[in-house]
Amino acid sequence: MTFQQPQVDTSPEVSDEIRKTTCYMCACRCGINVHMKDGKVAYIEGNRDHPVNKGVLCAKGSAGIMQVNAPSRLKAPLKRVGPRGSGEFREISWDEAISTAVGWLNELHETAPQKLAFFTGRDQSQSFTSFWAQNFGTPNYAAHGGFCSVNMATAGIYTMGGAFWEFGQPDWDHTKLFMLFGVAEDHDSNPIKAGLGKIKARGAKVIGVNPIRSGYNAIADEWVGITPGTDGLFILSLIHLLMKAGKIDLDYLSRYTNAPVLVNAAEGPEQGLLMRDDDGKQLVIDRNTGQLTAFDKPGVRPDLAAVYEKDGVTHRPVFHQMAERYLSEDYAPEAIAEQCGIPAKRIRAIAGEIARVAFDEAIELDQEWTDFRGEKHAKMTGRPVSFHAMRGISAHANGFQTCRALHVLQILLGTVEVPGGFRFKPPYPKPAEAHPAPHCDNRPGQPLDGPHLGFVQGPEHLALKEDGSPARIDKAFTWENPMSSHGLMHMVISNAYAGDPYKINTLFMYMANMSWNSSMNTKGVMEMLSARNDSGGYVIPHIIYSDAYNSEMVSYADLILPDTTYLERHDCISLLDRPICEADAAADAIRWPVIEPDRDVRGFQSVLIELANRMALPGFTNEDGTPKWKDYADYIVNHERKPGIGPLAGFRGEDGDKVGRGEVHPEQLDKYIENGGFFVEHIPTEASYYKPWNSAYQDWAVGMGIFDSPQPYLFQLYVEPMRKFQLAAEGHGERQPPDHLRERIKHTMDPLPIWYDTDQQGNEGYTINALTQRPMAMYHSWGGQNAWLRQLHGRNPLYVPTKLMRENGLSDGDWAKVSSPHGEITVPVMEMAALNENTVWTWNAIGKRKGTWGLEEDAPEATKGFLLNHLIHELLPPKGDGMRWANSDPITGQAAWFDLKVKLEKAGAPDDLTESQPAFAPLDSVIPTGPKELKWKVGK
């Protein structure tokens, strides 16, 4: 070559320094390397050593730099000066902010702690925030789980001691057939993508069950475009086919599940309960001896077939009842195909493929292990079929039972905690009984009598006052939704507004955009938040809110405690909380201030500590009255839940060399920072599968401080606590449900999975399913303030299937009026062919209110974008008897976002209208909008 190429510097300095911390652009919590130049954030990449993301990063994670410089960041504490909902504020000092809050709160603490409702949204410090609430003494605390995916969490924990979600994952390295139900993103964002990538690289098969074929479902080899809300039926049909063909793992069922456990058949208050010995151990018949025996005795081989006669009554094992129910032709593919919108032949083919892979392609790992009965196994046998599911099946009013059905399917196949199947992540597995029961006994000046949330084992654990009325403002753990383990955040505002079950004084919220995308009936919620009583005061007298950005919710609070961004504070991702572990390892992590805030803002957890200190809350105060911790970093290191067990499991002990259990180590945070911001402890190889029954795992977990003693247990195909509620509804026991709920409890609280139609009363004429999905590149409402991400998703059309487009004479960009029994919206449409033909959908939380998020008022998010939430009400339309039932799962109270049914009609051509409807008055922005051009480059 004769010509000269320019010289390119191919080895430029990448940065001055790398600071390793934890991403919080979403709840997946990947490890990040923050590259710094001149003390500023220059570039963010994934941390290769981190157990969650192993180096990769999603779009949000890489866009973190645009979050920490977003113009939407709050600058200082704010005190409302205009009416609620106007957005008029005055900046105040932290002194004034803290004194104001203490002024409101301390009186409540000393006189009526239940008058404080403290609810947190995207909180990742729930073990700390709940600790604070417990010491404040209010029973009214929960995080957002109730409207998120409590069905998934509880169904998993009651059934098998752990769920999908963050509590477990498919065995990505071994699975040969992966079936995904109703997932668009999930908290396991990067791990799922990485897992799918591994499966694809091997050429293994993916089946996606989802009315919408985008994202993960777009790469699925088989797409099952199911009718929303009917997954339970489809799954039970798969169970029917597999059971009928004997394609189930009898050995696994007899050893590790309660399938062989005998069910009391004697009429009376114990009918349907599991038979137990005097120690409370579940009883089985030993196939070797034919004798009745506790399930866990060494050498016992529980019999799935044998029955037990006593007093002329035949007590049969759980498995008998399952066979009786699921072999019924009611579940034959032909009987359910139309309802599910899946051809019978396709259902059969899928069942056949599951059977083929589970049994003909079983794998064996040469790994010895010993089970809890003391039996040694030479190998680990895997049935390489795995499942994962999320809100698509859980955010329906039949979601608990549907999630249960899916767990039962995996267990019948013997694919849980085996190679190629589903695997728990520590601290799971952990059965429901190992969790606390909910507590609600509150006294002035005293801490609550125990943790707020937990797992009820029967009516005795309900959070009811002596008069039978709900003890909690959200009516969690009541007859309306007895197993509401995460509380019902979506009911707090409407209940507080109605004064039902009682009035409260202060609503304290953190990191939840409750006046916008996180509420059902958004307009109604805005009105409730700003409603006044006859004397002119607000119905909810005080609202305190902590946000880091100028969200819609900011305008509805009286006092704003501005938080830092995730790169400016300490955080703790604790094993006591929502874990970030992997199936092979326990892990926890921290965030630390890799940059200092350039505004007058403070980390919220530290503010909570200061509030606690000013009120001298028990738990936060030494006997001599001095505060235990000065800020959150101090708490993270020095707080001990039990002796030797604190928020962080790594680098404990005097020298920082102890793991799990160990004394406080003063330099713990530095050790974490040195280690890349996280800590990992691998599970020994012989403990890696069969965790609930594997002695090696149980011993390891005890050493880690996860349990105090080994806790082997059986998977609960039959969930006895549910039967206890049925018994109550049948009239047994002291605590009795109100009469209007008896039938519903008897019907829905079936201890074996059932399916019922959620098609709601009052929906006549509304025939189209309407759903939302999370965009991979956006996190709820807070992605919209990000200059890079908002270019990807700056507005959200309503995606309409080809058939409905034609029927309604619509083309791309046209406006459509969409209505539900509750409301009406007018929005732009876009055609989508790869979609269930009776379903419309849109992206979640793209729509913004004018005057928020540092965006200009004519931003497309505010003019074209919209929320489906306006069509969803927290109550269903009135029934014949005038009662309005919650739009929630009757078992857990999970918000039934995806039961929405709508009507559709054309409202105009693209140019006929200028804005989506409803449009709300602009909020008076407390911060200025951003610059007109960005040329972001730091350093020289």
Added chain:
Amino acid sequence: MHPAPSVIVFTTLSGLGFGLLIFLGLGLPDVTGMVAFVFFAIAYALAVGGLLASTFHLGHPERALKAFSQWKTSWLSREGCCAVGALVAMGLYGFGTVFLGTAWPLVGLIGALLSLATVFTTSMIYTQLKTIPRWNMPLTPALFLSFSLAGGALLAGQETVATVLLIIAGGVQLAYWVKGDQAFAASGTTLATATGLGNGGTVRAFEPPHTGTNYLLREFVHVVGRKHSQKLQVIGFALGFALPVLLLVLPFNGLMLKHIMAAVAVLSHLAGVACTRWLFFAEAEHVVGLYYGKR
């Protein structure tokens, strides 16, 4: 393509200017002194004005000199070189005619050829682009050259030649429109070849990569309504060719009237060419539009 005013002005004016230079270089009309000065002034104003306009759409006009360097491969570079060459040669020739009263025929011929080459290279900038099938045809240089020559003849007052050339140019324009409408389909580029997904069935663009706009959409995706374009074709053709020819062949009496009519013919032609040039850009579809479901 985005019909950027600067490019429309540039190609329209410079085409006309170089067209006039071609005729001046050939000694048509054979003028000297003040008359020659006026002719040359008009020609230079058009050619240089056009060239200057073309720099308006540059991100870095101050580096424009660099654009002369790649004449070996780049039509844009060649255009620059030819244009400068033509302007220099014709400048020399013009100097002779205006100030010395002598025409150097060889210099004039060279200047004329370079002017012709300039128009040709301009046309090749568009013609070479496979990405824009409507331009990627032999008719594109024919279009530019015939327009330039016809306009040049008109300005040079060569009535007979101009009449013939205007008719030819009009014909080329009609042929260009007919062929152009078929060009995209004939190019064989479809969403199926663009994505390679055609084996699986019919491909349809679903969500674009971003909800807002970007450089590509602004620059390359411009949709002209069919009705709109037909109207403009009629106007462009009438003003650019039909009316000037009519004005040339109609027997007008009186020099003044004749001159006025000639001036009207020139202006009409200019407006017509600008109008068809707008269409030339606005109707041109870049294959990248396929990826956005727009073409």
Added chain:
Amino acid sequence: MTELPNSTDRKMGLVIDLDTCVGCHACVISCKGWNTENYGAPLSDQDPYGSDPSGTFLNRVHSFEVQPQACGTQPAPAAQLTHFPKSCLHCEDAPCVTVCPTGASYKRVEDGIVLVNESDCIGCGLCAWSCPYGARELDLAAGVMKKCTLCVDRIYNENLEEIDRVPTCVRTCPAGARHFGDLGDADSDVSKLVAERGGFDLMPEMGTKPVNKYLPPRPKDQIEDQIDILAPLLAPVTGDAGGFMGWLDRALDKIPGGAN
């Protein structure tokens, strides 16, 4: 320079697996982040918080729907969706290089990377006009042409660990749908992948000879075609002697026993 080299020592490029890409846009933003901070002018954004935000990106993810033809076995096949990342393909016969009047656009001899030398670029836009793939975007703030650099300032960067000397979009892709390597070397992993999976060119008729290759989505929705193999696996045991309970008893006996 504006002339293309007759050949390049290597043909470095990307292989993008359309069967694996979930359309997450991670590659898009990571590319934006790296290239804003590194080679050349930052990738600017106009009206970033206003009504018409737009900015320069070197990599964009489209999505397409494919409607398969109905046939005997599949009378009503479901439409499919493919996510489709696209950046510069580093063409062997890159028209964007030869049209460039200044020599700012060039193809590197050592690795075939097509680059813009920003200090020579006049921002005429012609190279973008000539690129069939929409791989070049003129940065409005800097007035120069931007395009994928194949992360030329990463792949040889001695300040990075060896394992990180790959483009940032490849490093970040959570699904592993992007592969980087020498497509001129038939023995490289990427070349093998292309051979195995039938990698193809975009718009081959343009004659640009792209270096980057795309791996096609695998055939979808075929499970019902296998019903003849799968159905026998579901033969009911309930019809056997004693029905399901009879089968259960026999099956339990066959399980290798308990401790005694």
